[in-house]
Amino acid sequence: MSKVTIKSIVQQFDLEVISGWDQLDRRRVTVADLYRPGLELAGFFTFHPVERLQLLGKTELSFIEGLTKAERQERFDRLCHPEIPCFILTRNYDVPSELVQAAQEKKVPILRTEMATTRFASKLTNYLEKLLAPTTTMHGVLVDIYGIGVLITGSSGIGKSETALELVKRGHRLVADDAVEITQTEEGSLVGHAPDLIRYLLEIRGLGIINVMTLFGAGAVRDKKRISLTIHLEAWQEKRQYDRLGLDEEKVRIIDTELPKLIVPVRPGRNLAVIIEVAAMNFRLKRLGYHAAQQFVQKLGEVIDEGDEID
Known part of the structure; x- marks a missing residue:
C-alpha cells in the first residue's frame, strides 16, 4: 500500500506546524480522501473516519466557538483519535487550546495553512491522489x-x-x-x-x-x-x-x-x-462510431436477405 508522510505534506504546501514535530515522519496517510469533522464536533461520532486527514475550516471553528469550555474539551477529547494522521486548520485561524491539549495527549500533529479551505482541500486531494494511486x-x-x-x-x-x-x-x-x-x-x-x-x-x-x-x-x-x-x-x-x-x-x-x-x-x-x-487508427475510428467489421456483416446480411427475397 502506498503511503505519504505528514512531513512530505508539510514540505509540499509549506504548512505551519503548531504541535507534533516528533510525529511528522512517523505518521502516514494511506487514503486521498479528506474529512471535515462537523458532525463529530456536534457530538455524532458513530462513523468517524479516523484514517483520513481532518480538515478544520471556518464552519467547524465557528461552530466550536459557540460551545461551552466543557463541551469543547469533551468534543476535542473524543475527536483526537490516536490513528488520525493530523489536523489541518485553514485561513490561519487560531487553534483552540482544547484541541492543542487533546492532540498533544494523543500525539496527533496540528498543522495550519493560510489558504482557503476549499482551495487547499482541492490541492491536497490532487496531491494525495497522485501519490497514492495504484x-x-x-x-x-x-x-x-x-x-x-x-x-x-x-x-x-x-x-x-x-x-x-x-x-x-x-x-x-x-x-x-x-x-x-x-x-x-x-x-x-x-x-x-x-x-x-x-x-x-x-x-x-x-x-x-x-x-x-x-x-x-x-x-x-x-x-x-x-x-x-x-x-x-x-x-x-x-x-x-x-x-x-x-x-x-x-x-x-x-x-x-x-x-x-x-x-x-x-x-x-x-x-x-x-x-x-x-x-x-482503426481503434480511433471505432471510438468515433465507425466499425468496419460490423458494417461489413450488416451489409452481408442485407445482401443475403435480398437474395432470399428474389428466390
Whole structure:
C-alpha cells in the first residue's frame, strides 16, 4: 500500500506546524480522501473516519466557538483519535487550546495553512491522489500512435523494441521500452511512463541501447501517456484460429481497469509497425462510431436477405 508522510505534506504546501514535530515522519496517510469533522464536533461520532486527514475550516471553528469550555474539551477529547494522521486548520485561524491539549495527549500533529479551505482541500486531494494511486509495472513497450497510447506486449525477443523503433521512424512517439510503470490515476484511466533510469532509451538486439531523443529529437518521445489499447505479439501458431473479421473483442485487466486487447501473430514478411499503426487508427475510428467489421456483416446480411427475397 502506498503511503505519504505528514512531513512530505508539510514540505509540499509549506504548512505551519503548531504541535507534533516528533510525529511528522512517523505518521502516514494511506487514503486521498479528506474529512471535515462537523458532525463529530456536534457530538455524532458513530462513523468517524479516523484514517483520513481532518480538515478544520471556518464552519467547524465557528461552530466550536459557540460551545461551552466543557463541551469543547469533551468534543476535542473524543475527536483526537490516536490513528488520525493530523489536523489541518485553514485561513490561519487560531487553534483552540482544547484541541492543542487533546492532540498533544494523543500525539496527533496540528498543522495550519493560510489558504482557503476549499482551495487547499482541492490541492491536497490532487496531491494525495497522485501519490497514492495504484501502480504496477509491466514488461512491454508503450508508444503514442496518432494520439492513442498503445501498450505492446509479448515474450522476450518477439520484436517489441524493433517494432517501436520502426514506429518512431514513422513519426510516432516512444513513451517507455522494456518496463512500463502504470498508474491508475482514476477509475478507468491508466497512465504509463518509463522508469527514470531507462527513460528515452530503446534496446535493440545486435545494436545495443540507443537514446531515441538524441537520435530523433524531442518530438520522438514523451514522458507519459494514457493507455487506450494493448496489442500482444505472439509467434504464429498454425493450429490457432485468429480473428479475421475483428468482431471478437478481447479484454485485459490491468490493476482495476479493463482495456481492449488485440493479438497479432508474428511471422516473416509481416510488417508489424504498419499493422499496429493501422490498429491504432482503426481503434480511433471505432471510438468515433465507425466499425468496419460490423458494417461489413450488416451489409452481408442485407445482401443475403435480398437474395432470399428474389428466390
